[in-house]
Amino acid sequence: xxxxxxxxxxxxxxxxxxxxxxxxxxxxxxxxxxxxxxxxxxxxxxxxxxxxxxxxxxxxxxxxxxxxxxxxxxxxxxxxxxxxxxxxxxxxxxxxxxxxxxxxxxxxxxxxxxxxxxxxxxxxxxxxxxxxxxxxxxxxxxxxxxxxxxxxxxxxxxxxxxxxxxxxxxxxxxxxxxxxxxxxxxxxxxxxxxxxxxxxxxxxxxxxxxx
Amino acid sequence: xxxxxxxxxxxxxxxxxxxxxxxxxxxxxxxxxxxxxxxxxxxxxxxxxxxxxxxxxxxxxxxxxxxxxxxxxxxxxxxxxxxxxxxxxxxxxxxxxxxxxxxxxxxxxxxxxxxxxxxxxxxxxxxxxxxxxxxxxxxxxxxxxxxxxxxxxxxxxxxxxxxxxxxxxxxxxxxxxxxxxxxxxxxxxxxxxxxxxxxxxxxxxxxxxxxxxxxxxxxxxx
Numbered sequence: 540x541x542x543x544x545x546x547x548x549x550x551x552x553x554x555x556x557x558x559x560x561x562x563x564x565x566x567x568x569x570x571x572x573x574x575x576x577x578x579x580x581x582x583x584x585x586x587x588x589x590x591x592x593x594x595x596x597x598x599x600x601x602x603x604x605x606x607x608x609x610x611x612x613x614x615x616x617x618x619x620x621x622x623x624x625x626x627x628x629x630x631x632x633x634x635x636x637x638x639x640x641x642x643x644x645x646x647x648x649x650x651x652x653x654x655x656x657x658x659x660x661x662x663x664x665x666x667x668x669x670x671x672x673x674x675x676x677x678x679x680x681x682x683x684x685x686x687x688x689x690x691x692x693x694x695x696x697x698x699x700x701x702x703x704x705x706x707x708x709x710x711x712x713x714x715x716x717x718x719x720x721x722x723x724x725x726x727x728x729x730x731x732x733x734x735x736x737x738x739x740x741x742x743x744x745x746x747x748x749x750x
Numbered sequence: 751x752x753x754x755x756x757x758x759x760x761x762x763x764x765x766x767x768x769x770x771x772x773x774x775x776x777x778x779x780x781x782x783x784x785x786x787x788x789x790x791x792x793x794x795x796x797x798x799x800x801x802x803x804x805x806x807x808x809x810x811x812x813x814x815x816x817x818x819x820x821x822x823x824x825x826x827x828x829x830x831x832x833x834x835x836x837x838x839x840x841x842x843x844x845x846x847x848x849x850x851x852x853x854x855x856x857x858x859x860x861x862x863x864x865x866x867x868x869x870x871x872x873x874x875x876x877x878x879x880x881x882x883x884x885x886x887x888x889x890x891x892x893x894x895x896x897x898x899x900x901x902x903x904x905x906x907x908x909x910x911x912x913x914x915x916x917x918x919x920x921x922x923x924x925x926x927x928x929x930x931x932x933x934x935x936x937x938x939x940x941x942x943x944x945x946x947x948x949x950x951x952x953x954x955x956x957x958x959x960x961x962x963x964x965x966x967x968x969x970x971x972x
Contacts, residue, residue, distance in 0.1 A: 594832055595972050618838035626829025632768035633761075644757045647838040671768075 544619070544694055545569050546591070546609075546726060550600035553586045560586055561747060562599065570694070570724035573717065573740055575731065578747030584730040585625065585699055587747070591728060592622040592697045604695075618647055621693040625700050627684045631673035635664055635683045638672055642687055650690060658689040663709060678704040685709075688716050696720065698729040714738070754839045758847030759854075766855045772820065773855045780813035780860050784867045795872045802871035803932035806881060807888075810860050811921050814889060817856040818896040818917070819910050821848060822967065826904050835971055842960040845967065849890075849897050849960065857889030873936075880935040880945075887948040888928040894959040895920045901966035924951065 545567055552562035560583030568574055576584045589595040591602055593610050602609040609616045629638050636655055643650040650658075659668050662682045672680055681704045688696070696717075702710050710733075717727055718738045729735070735742055766773050787805045791797055825831040834844045864885050865878045873881065899917035903909035931944035 592836060594835060614838050614840065617836050620836070622832070622836050624829050624832050626827075626832070628829035628833045630765060630828065630830065632765055637764070641757065641761050642833060644754065645833055645837045645844075647754075649753075649757075 544605055544724075544726070545603075546695055546728070547603040547606075548591065548600070549603060551587070551590060551597045551602070552599035553583055553590060553595075554598050555583075555586065564600070566745065568726050568728065568743075570726055571721050573721055573727045573729070573735075573737060573742045574745055575729060575735055575742040576745045576747060577730070577732075582748030584747055588622070588624075588697050588699050588728065588730060592620060593617070594622075619693055620695045620697060621646065621687065621691045622697045623684055623687065623699065623701060625703070627680050629672045629680050629683050632671055634669045634671055635659055635675065635679075635686075636668045638683050639686050639690075642684075643690060646687070646691070646693070648690065648692060654690060655686075658686045659683070661689055662686045662712065678706060678709070681705055682709060685713060688713065688720075694725050696725065696727045696729075698727065700730055700732075702731050702733050702735075754837070755843055755847045755850075758844050759851045762848055762851030763854065766851065772817070773859075776813050776817045776856050777859050777863065779816060780809050781863065781867065783809040783812065785870060788870050798871040799873060799936065802868060802873050803877075803881065803929040803936075805871070806864055806867060806932075807885075807925050807929040810857075810864075810885060810889060811892060811918070811925060813860060814856050814892040815896060815914055815917060815921075817852065818893075818900045818913060821852055821897060821900040822904055823900075823909075826970070831967065832971060835968060841964040841967065845897065845901075845963045846960040849893050849963075852897070853890045853893040857885075857893055861885035861889055873932075877932050877935045880941045881932045883945060884928040884931040884941070884948060887945060887952055888924045891924050891948070891951050891955045892921060894955040894963075895924075897963040898959055898966060901963045901970060904967065904970040924948070927951070 547567045549565055551564040553560045576587060578584055586595065590597045596610065604612060604616045628642065636659065639655045639659060640650050656668055662685060664679060664682055667675060667679065672683060685701060701713060714737050718740060721727060721740055784806055787801065788798055822831060835841055837844065861882055864881050868878045868881055896917050899913045902916065903913045906912060927944045927947050931941035934941045934944060
C-alpha cells in the first residue's frame with residue numbers, strides 16, 4: 540500500500556435549524572490512526588460522521604480524500620469507505636446470512652456462503668445464521684451488522700456507536716478487529732460513549748460541543 | 751453494474767416473497783375494484799363494454815399507487831437506504847433494480863390478471879389482447895413515475911396522501927393512451943398509434959426516472 544491515503548476535514552461547519560452544531564472543524568487522519576469523536580448527546584457526532592461519509596453536505600468547508608474533494612470523487616471514494624450508522628440496516632424478514640451477503644454485495648465485495656458463514660460464526664452467531672433477523676435480539680442484530688467489519692477490505696471505516704447493545708465478549712472481538720485493521724494501515728473514525736481500548740493504539744480524541 | 755441490478759432485484763423479490771400478504775393485498779384490491787363496476791352498473795353489455803378500458807386502467811393506477819409507499823420507506827427507516835447511497839455503484843442502478851422488482855410484484859400481475867377481469871365486461875378477444883399489451887407497456891411507467899413521488903415524499907408525515915396528489919396527475923397521459931388503445935380496438939381502429947406512444951413514454955421514463963429518483967433520494971437523506 541504505497542499511495543498515501545488520508546482523510547482530511549477542512550473547516551467543516553454544520554447547522555441544524557438555527558443552531559450551529561460545529562464550525563471550523565479541521566483534522567487530518569492518516570493510515571493507522573483511530574479518531575474517537577466524543578461529546579454529549581446532540582453535539583453533532585452523528586452529523587459529523589454523515590458529512591464525512593458523504594450522506595450530508597456541510598454548510599461550509601469540505602472533506603478531502605487523498606487530497607481531493609470526497610463527494611466529487613463519488614464512487615471512487617465510496618469504494619474505499621465503510622459506514623455503519625446507528626441504524627442496523629438489517630432486514631427483519633431476511634436471515635442473518637442473507638443480510639450479510641446482501642450488504643456485502645451492495646458494498647461491492649460479494650461474499651460466498653462459506654465466507655459469510657465463517658464471519659457470522661466468528662462474531663458469535665453460530666446456529667443463528669438461518670433465522671430471520673426479527674427473532675434476533677438487539678445485540679444479535681448489531682452483530683449481524685458488525686460482521687461486515689470482519690470481511691470488509693475498505694481502508695476507511697466510519698462507525699457510529701458500533702459498541703452499543705454488545706456484550707463484553709463482542710466488544711473485545713470488535714476492538715481486536717479494529718487493532719488488526721489499523722495495523723494494516725486502515726483508518727477508523729468512530730463515536731462511542733464507552734471508553735475504547737484498542738490494543739497497541741492510542742486513539743486520538745475529538746471533543747464535540749466544546750465550541 | 752448489471753450484477754448489482756440483479757442482486758437488488760433478487761433481494762426485493764425475496765423480501766416481497768417473505769411478505770406475500772402485502773403483494774396479494776394490491777392484487778385483490780385491483781380485482782375487487784374492477785369487479786364492483788359490473789355489479790354497480792348492471793348487466794347492460796353495451797355500457798359495460800364502453801366503460802371497461804377506463805375502469806380497468808383506473809383500477810390499475812390506484813392499485814399500483816397503493817404499493818408505492820413501500821418502495822423506499824422501509825429501507826429508509828432501517829438504514830439500508832444509507833448503505834445503498836454509499837455503495838460504490840451509482841445509486842440510479844440500485845433505484846432501477848428496486849423499480850423493476852416493484853413492477854414485477856405490483857404491475858406484472860395486474861397485466862396478467864386483466865384478461866380474466868375483462869371477461870366480466872364482455873370484451874372481445876382482440877380488445878383483451880390489446881388491454882394486456884397496453885398494461886404491460888404502461889404499468890412499468892407507473893412504477894417509474896411513482897418512484898420519483900415516493901422518493902420526494904420520503905420521511906414526510908402524511909406522505910401517503912401527498913404522494914397520490916403528486917403522482918396521479920402525472921399518470922394521466924398513461925391512462926389516456928392505455929385506455930385509448932383498447933377503445934380504439936373496439937371501434938375497429940388500429941391501436942398501434944396509442945401503443946407506440948406508450949412505448950415511447952416507457953423508453954423516456956426508463957432513461958430519466960432512475961436518475962431523478964436517485965437525486966430525490968439523496969436530498970431526502972440529507
